[in-house]
Amino acid sequence: MAKDKWGAADLSVRISASPKVAQPGQPLTYHVDVHNKGPGDAVLPLLRVHLPHDFQVMNVDVAECAPGRGYDQVVCRSSRDVLAGGSGGMTITGVIRPGAHGPLRARATLSSEVVDADEADNTAETLTPVDKGADLAVRFRSSTRFTRPGHWFAVRAEVRNRGPRVVNDAYVFLQPSEARLLSASGGRCRSGRAFVGCALPPIRSGSSGLLKLVFRVPSRASHAVATMATVYSRRLGDRRPANNRAQMRVALRRG
Template structure:
């Protein structure tokens, strides 16, 4: 005989049973116990790639106590079991079966509930059939209510896709760069609650247009307007690269709907990486920030050489402007050292100080 276990879950006595029960005739000591089971699914229409929760409710209608009741739950093959809210439940004769066990008697009028959370596979098709069966070691005068089934249709969902692009091919440390996120609804259903979540890499979020975006816990979340099948939305985002960035900056984006499922999740995510140039543009005034920087991709390899091809200061160095002050071979630089400085007042240590005019 199986064991009988009584567990309190959400204020109710949960009936959990595992193993193959054996029917027994009622006797004067135990009497009879009319067990009943119900099963429901939420939501009523399942979405591909989204969770579905099955609630199984059991009851002992009496008049006697139930001995060693066994509850078996069988989910559809297209639903992957994620969680069961009662620890005594365990796997049955397959990956889609749950069997639970209880080590005590269940008195008349005792009730309980088990919740099973599953994930609908993206390729799932209608209908999804889930079953629950409750048996006991004692005779049941009404066995017809010992089994229950729920049939759930599966919606077609909407194929959401996201792509990332940027007009900047490289960025400077501390410089700004733009990212364009294009979200498309390839149908067949309309989506009213699409969200894009971006995780910047070595960059800080500045602003966005085309959607309501907020930053929290290292992510940028954007709520998109409603999109019918075939429509797209464009979000323009601006980021500022970290001043310590040395290799790449960028972001990874994921599109998601809270209501509508997606049968093709492979295009729900996209990444964009931008190479970091070797030298940042100096600020031009108090509190100034480097503006959007785009350096030709062919010059990235020479960007570490001052005055080299494609360097941000290369042209100025050759012309002898402010950038040329950092170019050791600039003729204008040498002349300014001889003529462009004047002796200034001594400092507190009586050492000469130069002031640049």
């Protein structure tokens, strides 16, 4: 009997998610930790991680891991034994689908080719709630349609929050080709070489905010100026990201 006990390996697995509350359309990371309490070595252990359907895998940080059956499973086949007292871990990074509803259930199962006298801790689960998020949308309202090289043009970008959550950190990212920002109102805006970023005041569900910006076209400009705007929340997810972008063009006239 002592000989049988010497050959056994008491494996255990834990799984956790970060952040604790998932946001639709935003990243989520699963951390899986394995441990062998001994007294024997775990021979060629096999780890299976079953992931939620609404979780899209982007990266796994262990080369021995590969997709299992379907896209909601990761299988890790170790090429070496885990010694008694040894530990290991892996990280799965992915994105929550915009239409996800919680809780998200993930399960990790660990096995080996040797007997495990205590299999109760060979499986672990974690449940992650999904926040309601918000539905931000941006569109260009009446703006300048024509300008001349070296002259200015105005942009009016409306950001609407269709809820259900209040968005306290709405941010609009604009790319006005080579045009230079002259003035802005309706938000706190910063200008870079090829973009303008604007932080908006809080927007309640069902309400909207309006950005008014004025740009100058380079004197050397020879073609229409295209402007693209993207809105997002740094903290909340967005369940309908298709309307987070808008585009407009300002044609050039000479003479």
